Amino acid sequence: MASTITRRALAALAGAGIAALAIGSAAAADKPRIAAVVQSLDTEFNVLWANAANSHPLVKDGTVTLTVLDGRMDALTQSNQFDTAISEKYDALIFVPVDINAGNDPVQRAKDAGVPVIGSNTLISNTDLYKSYISSNDVEAGKILAKSVFDKMGGKGNVVIVEGMIGQSAQVQRLEGIEATLKEYPDIKVIEQKTANWSRAEALSLVENWLTAHPDEIQGIIGENDEMAIGALEAVKGHGLDPKKIPIAGVDGVTDALLAVQRGEMMSTLQDADAQAQGAIDLALAAVQGESYQPKAKVWDVNGGKLAWEGGKSQHYSVPWVPVTGENVEALLAMRKTQ
Amino acid sequence: MSDLTASQAAGSESRGRAFGRFLSRYGILISFLILFVILSFAHPNFLSTGNLTNVLRQVSINGILAIGMTFVILTGGIDLSVGSILAVAGVVAGSLVTGGDPSHPMVAILAAVAVGAAVGTINGTLIARFGVPAFVATLGMLSMARGATLLYSDGRPIPNLSPAFRWLGQGFIAGVPVPVIVFLLVFVVAWIVLRFTVYGRWVYAVGGNVKSARTSGIPTRSVVFSVYLLMGALAGLAGAILTARTTSALPQAGLGYELDAIAAVVIGGTSLTGGIGSVVYTLIGALIIGVISNGLDLMGVSSYYQQIIKGAIIVVAVLVDRSRNLNP
Numbered sequence: 001m002a003s004t005i006t007r008r009a010l011a012a013l014a015g016a017g018i019a020a021l022a023i024g025s026a027a028a029a030d031k032p033r034i035a036a037v038v039q040s041l042d043t044e045f046n047v048l049w050a051n052a053a054n055s056h057p058l059v060k061d062g063t064v065t066l067t068v069l070d071g072r073m074d075a076l077t078q079s080n081q082f083d084t085a086i087s088e089k090y091d092a093l094i095f096v097p098v099d100i101n102a103g104n105d106p107v108q109r110a111k112d113a114g115v116p117v118i119g120s121n122t123l124i125s126n127t128d129l130y131k132s133y134i135s136s137n138d139v140e141a142g143k144i145l146a147k148s149v150f151d152k153m154g155g156k157g158n159v160v161i162v163e164g165m166i167g168q169s170a171q172v173q174r175l176e177g178i179e180a181t182l183k184e185y186p187d188i189k190v191i192e193q194k195t196a197n198w199s200r201a202e203a204l205s206l207v208e209n210w211l212t213a214h215p216d217e218i219q220g221i222i223g224e225n226d227e228m229a230i231g232a233l234e235a236v237k238g239h240g241l242d243p244k245k246i247p248i249a250g251v252d253g254v255t256d257a258l259l260a261v262q263r264g265e266m267m268s269t270l271q272d273a274d275a276q277a278q279g280a281i282d283l284a285l286a287a288v289q290g291e292s293y294q295p296k297a298k299v300w301d302v303n304g305g306k307l308a309w310e311g312g313k314s315q316h317y318s319v320p321w322v323p324v325t326g327e328n329v330e331a332l333l334a335m336r337k338t339q
Numbered sequence: 340m341s342d343l344t345a346s347q348a349a350g351s352e353s354r355g356r357a358f359g360r361f362l363s364r365y366g367i368l369i370s371f372l373i374l375f376v377i378l379s380f381a382h383p384n385f386l387s388t389g390n391l392t393n394v395l396r397q398v399s400i401n402g403i404l405a406i407g408m409t410f411v412i413l414t415g416g417i418d419l420s421v422g423s424i425l426a427v428a429g430v431v432a433g434s435l436v437t438g439g440d441p442s443h444p445m446v447a448i449l450a451a452v453a454v455g456a457a458v459g460t461i462n463g464t465l466i467a468r469f470g471v472p473a474f475v476a477t478l479g480m481l482s483m484a485r486g487a488t489l490l491y492s493d494g495r496p497i498p499n500l501s502p503a504f505r506w507l508g509q510g511f512i513a514g515v516p517v518p519v520i521v522f523l524l525v526f527v528v529a530w531i532v533l534r535f536t537v538y539g540r541w542v543y544a545v546g547g548n549v550k551s552a553r554t555s556g557i558p559t560r561s562v563v564f565s566v567y568l569l570m571g572a573l574a575g576l577a578g579a580i581l582t583a584r585t586t587s588a589l590p591q592a593g594l595g596y597e598l599d600a601i602a603a604v605v606i607g608g609t610s611l612t613g614g615i616g617s618v619v620y621t622l623i624g625a626l627i628i629g630v631i632s633n634g635l636d637l638m639g640v641s642s643y644y645q646q647i648i649k650g651a652i653i654v655v656a657v658l659v660d661r662s663r664n665l666n667p
Contacts, residue, residue, distance in 0.1 A: 042485075042591045047494040194642060200585050201592065205397050209636035212390040213382065234586060238509060239389075256498045256587050 033065045034284050035085040036094040039122065040073040043198075044254045045273060048339055049096065049121065052277035057296045064285065075102035082106035086113045092131075092284035096121045100169040104129060116287040120280035121271075123169045127316070131287045134279045134317040136271055138170050141251045141321055142177020142224075148267045148323075149220040152247035156187035157219030160210055162203050162232060163195040164224040171195075174224045174251065191217065196228050203231030204238075211239045219246060226250035226257035226268055233266050253324055258333050261324045270322040270332060274339070275299035275307065279317060286312030366659045367608055370652075371623050371630070378634040385637060392516060398629035399522035400425075400577045400584075402622065404596060405603035406529045407573035409621045410566040412604050413533075414546045415613025416473040418567060420462060421574045421600055422593035423484035428454045428578030430488050432504075433497040433588025441501035448507065451579035452572050458484055459571015463564035473567075481597070488590050497588040508583030518580045525573065529618045542566065546613025602649065603628055606656040627652065 036053055038046050050068045058064040069085070071078040075098045085093055086109060093110055095117055097103030103124035107117045111129055119133030127133055149159060161178065164171035182188060192210050196203035203223065211218060221236070223229030229250025236243050243265040250257055253270030260266040278297035286293045291311055299305040299319065307317055324332060378385045404421050411418045432451035435442045458480065465476040510517045533539035541562045544552040553559045582588045607624030609616025628649060635645050 041494050042489055044495045192639060194636075194639075199591075200587075200589060201581065204585065205632070206636055208393050208397070209390075209633050212384050212387065212393060213637040213639070215384065230587075231585070234509075234584075254496070256496060259498055 031063065031065050032091045032285060032288050033067070033089075034092050034094060034281065035067045035069060035081075035088075035090045036096070036120075036280075037069045037071055037078050037081045037085070038096045039071050039098050041068070041070040045121075045252055045271065046096065048273040049277045051339055052274040053094075053281060056278045056281045058285070059281065064281070066281070071096075071098055073098055075099040078103070079106045082110055086110055086115055090115060091288045093117045094280045094284055095119050095124075095130075097124050097169075098122075099167065100125050100172065116284070118280045118283045118287065120276050123173075130315070132283050132312070132315050132317065134276055134283060134319060136276070136319045136321055138173035139177040139180070141269060141271070142174035142179075143181050144177075144269050144321060144323065145174065145222055145224075145249050145251055146178040146181035148249045148269075149222050149247045150181065150185045150188050152267075153188070153220045155185055158189050158191045158214070158217050159220040159222060160192040160207070160218055161190060161194075162206060162221070162223045162228040163193060164228070165197045166195050171224055178222060178224075188220075196231065198225050198227055200227040200231040200234075203228035204235050207232040207235035208238065211235060211241070221246060221248040223248065223250040226252040226254045229266055229268070230254075230256050230260060233260060253322070253332065255333070255336055258324060258329055258336065261326070262329045262333070264326070268324045270324050272299070272319050272322060275305070275319045279307070279319065282309075283312055283317070367606065367620055367623050367627075367656070371627050374627065374630060374634075378630065378637075381634065382637040385634060390633070390637075392514075392519075394626075394629050394633045395519045395522075396516040397633065398625050399516075399518040400581050401596065401599045401603060401628065402522045402625040403525050403573050403577040403580070404600035405607075405621050405625045406525055406618055407566075407570035408600045408604045409529070409607075409609055409616060409618050410533075410542060411473075411570050412546075412601075412609050412611060413542050413613055413616055414563055414566050415549070415611075416466065416563065416566065417601070417611075418462065418477045418570050419474065419597045420458070420477040420480035420484055421570065421577075422596035423481045423488065424455050424458045424571055424574035425578035425581060425593035425596060426488040426590060427458065427484045427491065428452070428575035429582040429592050430492040430497060430588040430590060432579045433500055433582050434491070436501045436504040437497050437499050437588075441504065444501065444504040444507060447504055448576070448579045451582075452575040455575020455578065456568055456572040459568040459574075462571065463567035466567060467560045467564035477567075492588065492590040494590055496590065498586075500583070500586060500588070505583050505586055508580050508585070518584065521576070521580060525576070526618060526622055533618060538562075538565075543614055546615075548614070599628060602653050605653055608656060608659065624656075 038050060040046055041050060053066060053068065059066045069081045071081065078098055093115055095107060100123060104126045107124060107129040110117045116131035119127065119130045119135065121135055123135060163175065191214060194206060196206050207221065221232045223232055229248050233243055233248050236246055249267040251269050251271065253268055257266065257268040261268050275297065279299050282295035282297050293312065295302060295309055297303065299307045300309040301307060302309045306320060384390055408418060428451035431454045432447040435447040435450055436444060462477055462480055465471040466473050507517055512520055533542065541557045544557055545559050545562045549559055581592055603624035604621050605611065606627055607620030609621060631648060632645055
């Protein structure tokens with residue numbers, strides 16, 4: 001009996017909670033409401049993305065309500081979050097998909113329900129479903145990555161490639177860029193290529209084992225992201241080798257990579273999270289409020305940046321990569337402290 | 340005629356039984372040796388000192404977790420939260436040794452162990468005092484400790500750890516990596532405790548038959564509580580080592596590590612129902628897992644096969660364990 005009462009009381013409490021939430025959101029109904037479905041809030045890039053989104057001027061001053069939903073690196077979780085956001089009648093959705101193909105269907109459902117979806121960062125295979133999308137070209141990243149390593153090797157020798165989680169758009173496209181570049185460097189030979197699932201700890205063990213399998217034969221290391229490149233760097237150092245003699249490169253510009261570039265131990269290319277996140281919010285608001293909307297992100301040409309705004313009407317916006325160099329690394333690290 | 344058949348049958352049965360006993364006693368060791376020999380022939384550098392040092396270092400973190408897990412599983416319990424405990428202890432340790440004024444590495448290591456022990460205390464209290472099934476209590480903790488890790492670290496790596504702290508993961512003493520030394524120390528202490536102390540006998544007794552253990556005056560609740568506390572402290576220690584090794588405290592560290600720790604214990608033949616097993620076999624179990632992934636990396640075999648092989652070995656190990664139960 002007692003337990004029935006407790007259970008009922010709990011159910012009533014839960015009901016009241018849900019009602020309060022509903023009232024809360026109804027009260028804010030006149031403000032534009034945007035939901036962002038991101039990959040996972042435990043990877044540094046997604047956290048930087050979410051922080052940038054939350055510091056968009058209109059989100060900060062409360063003109064726009066932004067809800068960031070954590071996709072927990074799972075395509076099904078993201079799909080469910082789309083259904084919730086659609087039934088909660090958000091005005092627009094921003095999507096950083098986990099999976100390149102599984103992402104199509106939820107976007108189609110939102111489109112059918114009349115909710116515009118803006119893509120950001122990673123892609124879905126059918127980008128036509130997006131109202132618009134803003135991303136950096138990962139094929140381009142793969143080319144920059146490979147070229148930086150190959151050039152430092154003097155255009156010849158053996159490389160190893162540490163791959164991302166197989167099947168994700170960043171892995172597929174960065175590899176495409178690497179392979180395209182390989183064709184231009186006939187004297188470069190790939191002697192090992194395997195996934196370390198974007199993980200530093202996995203890459204550390206993998207590269208240690210490769211260095212043992214091919215003593216003195218590895219002349220360059222490509223990591224499809226910075227985390228794995230840093231793992232490779234630690235393996236090289238742990239093996240008693242000089243990282244300045246074995247070029248190692250990654251992509252993303254995470255803090256540890258910036259620090260390693262500063263020490264001259266690796267190369268990296270920064271993926272501009274601020275531009276991708278705040279740019280996506282501007283595109284979402286342009287979709288909701290129409291042409292009169294004035295974008296606020298610094299990346300747009302109308303605000304002094306490099307990317308053409310074009311009235312928010314283009315379908316695809318490509319955010320340029322920022323190679324991290326000895327000259328700009330101090331400034332990037334200083335900026336990182338405020339993100 | 341019929342007598343002859345019967346005696347033949349009896350003879351082959353006892354031979355079968357003897358073989359079963361032999362297999363269950365030495366099967367794991369033999370499998371490990373066979374694997375070792377195959378890999379020595381398969382790749383010229385497998386037996387190099389450098390590679391064997393690598394394998395031991397790669398095994399040390401899972402090894403420390405697996406030793407704690409042996410205590411837990413010997414009592415018939417399970418701890419699914421070790422990967423998350425490792426992560427939360429790692430970020431706490433990392434936050435103490437980052438920036439311009441890092442604490443002494445010992446402070447960070449003790450803090451990691453203390454955080455792990457504190458989480459273990461919660462697990463132990465839920466399980467021993469409130470009777471929550473270990474699977475459920477630690478499954479809840481898996482999620483809670485991960486959430487705490489992300490909150491504490493703001494979902495980002497904590498970089499710039501002091502060189503003195505990184506020595507714990509990267510340094511050597513007399514040519515042996517520090518993580519390996521810590522692992523072996525933990526192993527020796529665990530072996531002595533389980534084999535030669537009253538407490539060790541209690542752990543086996545609780546897992547063997549909790550009722551008779553209670554009747555014979557063993558403080559069963561305290562014993563159950565203590566193994567989760569110990570597991571937490573060891574996961575904290577492993578978290579400090581992993582953090583020192585990856586040179587940053589990573590909030591997503593340790594994902595899925597509980598499975599490798601449990602696998603090492605199971606491959607080592609410790610019974611999941613408790614009461615039977617040994618840290619010596621757990622050590623071999625952890626080495627088998629480490630040697631397989633090292634060997635397949637050396638030979639350039641796809642990591643997909645690696646997962647299949649590891650899974651198959653777990654199942655075979657349990658089959659061997661069952662044959663021991665069928666042929667007592």
